[in-house]
Amino acid sequence: MTDASLITSSRRLLSPVAALRIGIVAAVLGTWEIVAASGLLFRDVVPSLPAIGKALGQLLIDPVYYANLGVTVGELLGALAVGGGLGLAVGMVLGANAYLGKAFEEFLYYLGPTPKIIFFPVMLLWFGVDTGSKVAMGALSCFFPIAVSALSGMRQVDGVLIRVGRSFRASTWQMVTKIYLPAMRHPIVNGLRLGLGVAIIGTLLAETKMSNQGLGFLIIQTYTTFNMPRMYALLITLFLLAIGLNALIAWFSGGGAARKS
Amino acid sequence: MSAKVMPFAPQATMEMPILVVEDVVKRFDTPEGPLTAVDHMSFSVREGEFVSIIGPSGCGKSTLFSVLGGLVGGYEGKVTIEGQPIAGPHPAIGMVFQEDSTFPWRSVLDNVAFPLEIQGMSRADRYARARHFIAMVGLEGFEKRFPAELSGGMRQRVSIARTLAFQPKILLMDEPFGALDEQTRLLLGDKVLQIQQQLRQTMLLITHSISEAVQLSDRIVVMTYRPGRVKRIIDIDLPRPRSIDVVSSEAFGRYVAAIWSDLRDEASRGMNDAEARQRSSS
Ligand SMILES: Nc1ncnc2c1ncn2[C@@H]1O[C@H](COP(=O)(O)OP(=O)(O)OP(=O)(O)O)[C@@H](O)[C@H]1O
Ligand SMILES: [Mg+2]
Numbered sequence: 001m002t003d004a005s006l007i008t009s010s011r012r013l014l015s016p017v018a019a020l021r022i023g024i025v026a027a028v029l030g031t032w033e034i035v036a037a038s039g040l041l042f043r044d045v046v047p048s049l050p051a052i053g054k055a056l057g058q059l060l061i062d063p064v065y066y067a068n069l070g071v072t073v074g075e076l077l078g079a080l081a082v083g084g085g086l087g088l089a090v091g092m093v094l095g096a097n098a099y100l101g102k103a104f105e106e107f108l109y110y111l112g113p114t115p116k117i118i119f120f121p122v123m124l125l126w127f128g129v130d131t132g133s134k135v136a137m138g139a140l141s142c143f144f145p146i147a148v149s150a151l152s153g154m155r156q157v158d159g160v161l162i163r164v165g166r167s168f169r170a171s172t173w174q175m176v177t178k179i180y181l182p183a184m185r186h187p188i189v190n191g192l193r194l195g196l197g198v199a200i201i202g203t204l205l206a207e208t209k210m211s212n213q214g215l216g217f218l219i220i221q222t223y224t225t226f227n228m229p230r231m232y233a234l235l236i237t238l239f240l241l242a243i244g245l246n247a248l249i250a251w252f253s254g255g256g257a258a259r260k261s
Numbered sequence: 262m263s264a265k266v267m268p269f270a271p272q273a274t275m276e277m278p279i280l281v282v283e284d285v286v287k288r289f290d291t292p293e294g295p296l297t298a299v300d301h302m303s304f305s306v307r308e309g310e311f312v313s314i315i316g317p318s319g320c321g322k323s324t325l326f327s328v329l330g331g332l333v334g335g336y337e338g339k340v341t342i343e344g345q346p347i348a349g350p351h352p353a354i355g356m357v358f359q360e361d362s363t364f365p366w367r368s369v370l371d372n373v374a375f376p377l378e379i380q381g382m383s384r385a386d387r388y389a390r391a392r393h394f395i396a397m398v399g400l401e402g403f404e405k406r407f408p409a410e411l412s413g414g415m416r417q418r419v420s421i422a423r424t425l426a427f428q429p430k431i432l433l434m435d436e437p438f439g440a441l442d443e444q445t446r447l448l449l450g451d452k453v454l455q456i457q458q459q460l461r462q463t464m465l466l467i468t469h470s471i472s473e474a475v476q477l478s479d480r481i482v483v484m485t486y487r488p489g490r491v492k493r494i495i496d497i498d499l500p501r502p503r504s505i506d507v508v509s510s511e512a513f514g515r516y517v518a519a520i521w522s523d524l525r526d527e528a529s530r531g532m533n534d535a536e537a538r539q540r541s542s543s
Contacts, residue, residue: 158360160360160361164356164362164364165379167355167356168355168376
């Protein structure tokens, strides 16, 4: 094998971007392990990597974990369905109607960045201490980015495509499903991604505040019992869950979004 | 038919026009005040006729088509199709727009099948009909492609096929070959001519090309520059069926020269107007 072929084949194995990513992860893990071994920080606040690995292994065979994971995933999907559906509908109506748009657009921008956790007491009163209030928090959180994306997406739809639909005498429902939604697929997927992020924050935060189930509850439980390795293991699974849900959204939109626009 | 034995019967009973435009005025509100885009335009189109509309840029041609297509309201005057005044998009009218109007998320086949899908036609039927019209505009083999993979001229042909698949009684085409080079225009014009003769399609075509208008039309409506009025309606007495060869005939040249002299005044008015506006704004 010549030098040149060695380089090209190694390049195919590891792109510069992938190499950099692996490097960063290795550096972070290395630093972590050094800090853990040095005992510089309070004992057990930074548990060693093998300890976290062991806790992760135990977690993954623990039925309690799966029961709580199921609760949180269910809440998140519910939040995305409710908040996303409402956000999409509100954004599209405001985008379609100039008068309503002008009247209500500002509210979206004012309420959007407000920390939704301040509404948690109200949600507890309305929807109870069980999953209802968690779904409500997640839905409330993801409503805003999705509504804002849908609103701006509506305004960006190419006017000539709307005229095409109208001249072929499409009904309002056909206009929405066959022209507006597909034309808005990129902003909608972006809105869903942003919405997913804040829905996870809203739901998990609510779980940590007041609940007796869900990943947020488990994390707080490990924190109060000072089981740091298990807490970190939980955080890792949470991180992976977020990545997984994001991939799921990308996959759902796959048919359209992956196409060249 | 009694019309045959009454040679001097009024025109309306002999050949009832399929489309009548009566005294249409369309104004837009602009920041600089109201702008009259279409000013008291009247003309009519008979079934099977090919009418071209020609006029300088900004004279109101696309606005006129939006009125005919029922896509804008708030105009004065009346548009009737087969005697019925229109209110909104009419099933007899199919439009091809000036801009690229293909759906980027649909394949060529699904683009062309779109109006049939809207009508609720079954999948098999609409694909069969779409394939027929795709072949008619010479895009056979491109059914599975997406607009992003096609050239501008091919996309324009997809739009034409899509509107043909709608099978409108009256086809409105707004500069469908605007962005194309002269040779492709001529060939596509020839294609349109074939399609028209094949389907006996009533067509209205907006164009900037005088030769294209003469090559294709039975009549040409020449518009003035702002406000857009009918300057002249010219009958083109060239033999049919026509082919691309008509371009080299002597009569063809005479028509082109006559229309050019009509248009020259209007176009230079438009240019002066644009220059004056530029001066006043700077
Ligand atoms: N929605 C609108 N609002 C305000 N003014 C408009 C609107 N649509 C068109 N106009 C104006 O009306 C006039 C005629 O426009 P139109 O698009 O009909 O011209 P056109 O003859 O099709 O020009 P071109 O040949 O360049 O396509 C122009 O001055 C244009 O600025
Ligand atoms: Mg135009």
